[in-house]
Structures are given as C-alpha cells and as structure tokens.
Amino acid sequence: MKYFYYPGCSLEGTAQEYNLSTETFMAAVGAELIEIEDWVCCGASAAAPTSHLLSLALPAINLAIAEKANAENQNGNLDILVPCSACYINLKRVEEVTRKDTALLNKINLVLEVEGHQLQGNIHVRHLLDVIVRDMGMEMFRERLKKPLDGISVAPYYGCQCLRPYRVFDDPEDPRSMEPILKAVGASVHSWNKGGQCCGASHTTTKPEVGLELVAAILKEAKGADAIVTVCPMCQMNLEAYQKKIAHKYQEDINITILYLPQLLCLAFGLSENKIGLDLNLSVTDQFREKIGLKQRKSSE
Amino acid sequence: MNLMQKTKTKTKTEKDDQLTNKLLTSVKEMVQTCMQCGTCTASCPNAFAMDYTPRYLWRLVLMEKTDEIFHSKTFTLCSSCYYCTLRCPRGLELTDAMALLKQIAARQKLPQYKQSSLFYKNFMESVRRHGRVREMEFMTLYFITMKNPLVPLRFIPLGMKLMSKGKVSLGNPLKRSGALNAVFKKVEELEAGS
Numbered sequence: 001m002k003y004f005y006y007p008g009c010s011l012e013g014t015a016q017e018y019n020l021s022t023e024t025f026m027a028a029v030g031a032e033l034i035e036i037e038d039w040v041c042c043g044a045s046a047a048a049p050t051s052h053l054l055s056l057a058l059p060a061i062n063l064a065i066a067e068k069a070n071a072e073n074q075n076g077n078l079d080i081l082v083p084c085s086a087c088y089i090n091l092k093r094v095e096e097v098t099r100k101d102t103a104l105l106n107k108i109n110l111v112l113e114v115e116g117h118q119l120q121g122n123i124h125v126r127h128l129l130d131v132i133v134r135d136m137g138m139e140m141f142r143e144r145l146k147k148p149l150d151g152i153s154v155a156p157y158y159g160c161q162c163l164r165p166y167r168v169f170d171d172p173e174d175p176r177s178m179e180p181i182l183k184a185v186g187a188s189v190h191s192w193n194k195g196g197q198c199c200g201a202s203h204t205t206t207k208p209e210v211g212l213e214l215v216a217a218i219l220k221e222a223k224g225a226d227a228i229v230t231v232c233p234m235c236q237m238n239l240e241a242y243q244k245k246i247a248h249k250y251q252e253d254i255n256i257t258i259l260y261l262p263q264l265l266c267l268a269f270g271l272s273e274n275k276i277g278l279d280l281n282l283s284v285t286d287q288f289r290e291k292i293g294l295k296q297r298k299s300s301e
Numbered sequence: 302m303n304l305m306q307k308t309k310t311k312t313k314t315e316k317d318d319q320l321t322n323k324l325l326t327s328v329k330e331m332v333q334t335c336m337q338c339g340t341c342t343a344s345c346p347n348a349f350a351m352d353y354t355p356r357y358l359w360r361l362v363l364m365e366k367t368d369e370i371f372h373s374k375t376f377t378l379c380s381s382c383y384y385c386t387l388r389c390p391r392g393l394e395l396t397d398a399m400a401l402l403k404q405i406a407a408r409q410k411l412p413q414y415k416q417s418s419l420f421y422k423n424f425m426e427s428v429r430r431h432g433r434v435r436e437m438e439f440m441t442l443y444f445i446t447m448k449n450p451l452v453p454l455r456f457i458p459l460g461m462k463l464m465s466k467g468k469v470s471l472g473n474p475l476k477r478s479g480a481l482n483a484v485f486k487k488v489e490e491l492e493a494g495s
C-alpha cells in the first residue's frame with residue numbers, strides 16, 4: 001500500500017494531531033505515504049464563494065503535481081490520500097468534473113500553465129476513511145490489536161463531505177462504514193442517527209448562534225457513548241471546542257471525548273499517546289482515559 | 302435594482318455587474334427544472350434559521366426576484382452539507398447554486414453578507430500570498446478588515462486555547478516564493494474575458 005499524501009493546511013496547524021495520527025496509523029499497517037511536493041491550499045470553503053474557476057484551479061495544481069510524479073517514477077499509479085473532508089471534496093470535485101467535461105479541463109489547464117503544470121485527469125482522489133474501509137481488511141486490525149477497546153462505546157461521526165455529494169465508499173444517507181472497524185478493535189458502536197448530520201462547518205466562526213445549535217444536537221445524541229470519532233478537522237474542532245459553551249447555554253452536561261479515527265485505532269494497537277498527539281486534543285475526559293487505561297494527566301485547565 | 306438588466310460598459314464596477322448578471326443567469330439555469338417539491342427544505346439542517354426556505358429561494362431565482370434573494374439570509378446559511386443536492390428528485394446541483402449566490406453577494410459587497418465574505422476574502426488572500434493558509438495571518442487580516450472590535454473577542458477563548466497548545470500554524474511556506482500570484486491573476490483574466 002502506497003499513496004500520495006495531501007495533508008492540507010489544517011493538518012499543519014489546528015489539526016496537527018490528525019496529521020500525526022494518520023502518519024502513525026499508516027506506518028503501523030505498513031502503508032507508505034509520499035507527501036505531494038509543494039502542495040498548495042485546496043481553497044477550503046473560501047474559494048467557491050469567491051470564484052468558481054479558482055476553486056477548481058487550486059486543487060487541480062495538486063492533482064497535476066501528483067500525476068506528473070506518477071508518470072515519472074516506477075511507483076505505479078498511486079492514488080491521492082486526503083484525511084480532511086473539506087480538502088477531499090475539493091480535490092475530488094476536480095477529478096469528477098474534468099472526467100466529464102473536457103472544455104472545463106482545458107480551461108483549468110490554461111490557469112495551471114502559468115505555473116508550468118498540466119492536468120490529464122487520470123488520477124484518483126480518496127478520503128482516508130475510504131482507504132481504511134476498502135483497502136484494509138479487518139484482519140489487519142485484528143492482527144495488530146494489543147489493547148482491545150472492550151467496554152468502550154464509540155459514536156462514529158462521518159460528517160458531510162466524505163459522504164456527499166460523491167457516493168464512493170458508503171451510503172450518504174445512512175453511513176455505516178466505520179462500524180466493522182470499530183468492532184474489529186473491540187469497541188461497541190453507539191447507535192445514533194447523527195453520524196452523517198452536518199456540524200455547521202464554518203458557521204461556528206461566522207454564524208455561531210446557528211453553528212452551536214447544530215453541534216449541540218449532535219453532542220446530545222452522543223450521550224451514553226464514551227467517545228465520538230471523527231474523520232475531518234472541521235468536524236473535530238466543532239465537536240470538541242465548544243462543549244463548555246454549549247453546556248452553559250443548554251444547562252446540560254454534554255462533555256465527551258472527541259478523537260480522530262486513526263487516534264482511536266492507534267490506541268487499540270497499543271501505540272503511545274505521544275505518537276498520536278493526544279495532548280493536542282481539546283476534549284479527552286478523565287473517565288475516558290481511565291477506561292482506556294491511560295495515566296491521568298495533571299490538569300492544567 | 303435588477304442586476305439582470307444592467308447594461309454593458311467597460312468600467313471596473315460595470316464589468317463586475319456583467320459578471321454578476323452572468324452568474325445569476327447560471328443560477329437560474331441550474332434550478333430551471335425545480336418542481337417546488339420541498340425536499341431541499343425538508344433536508345436542510347439550517348432551514349430553522351433561514352427567513353426563506355430553500356424551496357422558496359429557488360422560486361425567487363426562477364422569478365428573477367433579485368432584491369428578495371439578496372435581502373434574504375437563506376443562502377448565507379448554507380453550510381454545504383450536500384443533503385439537498387443528494388435528495389433533490391430533479392438532480393439539481395443545489396449546493397453549488399448556493400455557493401454561486403454567495404459569490405455574487407460577495408462581489409456586490411452586500412452589508413448583511415459582509416462578515417462571511419471578509420472571512421472568505423482574507424482566507425484567500427493568505428492563500429494567494431503563501432500558497433497555503435497561515436492561520437495567524439489570516440485571522441489578523443480578518444480582524445483588521447472587520448473593523449468591528451466586538452467580533453475578534455469571540456475568537457479569543459478558542460484562539461488562546463489553540464495557541465497554548467501550539468496549534469496555530471505559523472505556516473510552512475512553499476519552496477518557491479510569490480506563491481500563487483500568477484494563478485490568481487490568470488483566473489481573474491479568464492473570468493473577465495469569457
């Protein structure tokens with residue numbers, strides 16, 4: 001298993017622990033990641049409202065760089081692995097639209113030309129969860145299992161953009177793909193219907209009164225679970241950073257551990273918490289640490 | 302003001318208007334076959350906060366009620382969850398249509414959309430300068446442009462929390478400098494010309 005790796009801007013900043021745990025996880029299962037050289041920002045949710053062409057050209061630069069590397073070396077035809085759902089959908093869109101629309105591909109190439117790039121449109125973009133679900137057998141997880149997550153109930157949170165609009169590896173209406181993985185590492189699956197519901201994305205910064213409402217609805221439904229796992233930095237941040245505010249606003253205890261999926265899997269593999277950047281998470285409860293057999297941390301907050 | 306009826310001339314703002322008209326026509330084409338079934342409204346997680354429902358917004362687009370569209374906050378509340386796009390029985394690309402309306406509003410510099418468009422604009426400015434987003438710079442730019450002393454305060458608790466964890470990216474600049482100036486310029490040129 002070998003992939004081009006597109007970490008994206010969040011994974012260099014607020015989501016460093018997602019970057020770290022993805023790398024640790026991939027190494028643990030014997031997969032190799034080759035970071036796309038000089039990758040550029042995908043435009044996040046900001047490019048589309050600014051300019052349609054720009055929202056395609058930015059991700060296209062990354063696809064073109066990876067395609068060129070595919071053509072030049074003997075690695076074969078590697079796919080691009082993307083852990084951030086917002087980056088994923090932007091890169092994936094370019095793959096999808098250029099396959100159907102040659103005129104648009106040509107227009108994008110007019111832009112890429114100024115940077116000396118050219119896109120053929122034959123590379124595949126894949127979300128981290130897609131790679132975990134479809135390229136790795138459950139055997140791989142069972143073989144590496146050192147600390148089974150017995151008695152731990154996990155609520156799988158998929159968010160929106162790894163599921164929709166591109167139907168790739170899961171049912172966009174009723175996502176279930178994380179369930180066998182969670183079970184393979186010994187956890188039980190918290191049954192809820194919020195897995196594919198929207199966390200409000202950038203609303204928490206631009207329209208907090210609306211964003212917090214959506215986040216609160218998700219956290220309330222997670223009651224009874226020991227943790228929520230996410231596969232996107234924006235979802236992670238929304239679910240972990242506003243818990244106090246929400247608890248205050250709704251006068252309800254909604255405090256819960258929020259982990260990235262690869263963090264949870266690495267814990268089950270018995271890997272140490274510094275290898276997954278656990279101290280960078282904003283919400284890991286004492287009860288969770290105790291249940292999973294981690295030493296209590298001296299509280300600094 | 303009916304944006305669709307502006308005439309063509311060469312000044313910068315008139316050129317902007319031309320583009321706006323073109324974009325608005327595209328939105329109309331995107332929802333042309335809407336049959337007003339309301340599936341989009343029923344699917345939208347943000348409908349509770351909207352003044353017009355998504356279904357009604359598409360009706361306004363078809364009727365070219367420009368004023369109503371842009372005085373409504375409906376499209377600004379789209380969080381791109383893609384539920385409506387997934388479920389629309391006509392297979393319309395509704396999330397993209399919402400994004401286009403946001404783009405038009407940003408170009409028209411409408412006051413009620415100011416906060417979100419500044420957020421986007423500053424984000425993209427950071428991308429243009431560095432090729433990647435440097436979160437510190439982007440936030441600072443955002444605060445400065447907002448010129449609203451009340452807004453940054455909202456970010457302080459989270460910002461402090463993130464900084465204390467060393468999580469705010471100071472950026473890994475690309476090897477080449479002047480990052481994406483040429484790309485941004487070319488895009489502008491192509492969008493103005495076509």
Ligand code: SF4
Nearest residue numbers: 335336338339341389
């Ligand atoms: S779901 Fe589609 S057809 Fe139905 S009202 Fe919405 S846009 Fe129109």
Ligand code: SF4
Nearest residue numbers: 345379380382383385
């Ligand atoms: S994509 Fe936007 S308009 Fe459509 S359902 Fe989601 S939030 Fe509502």
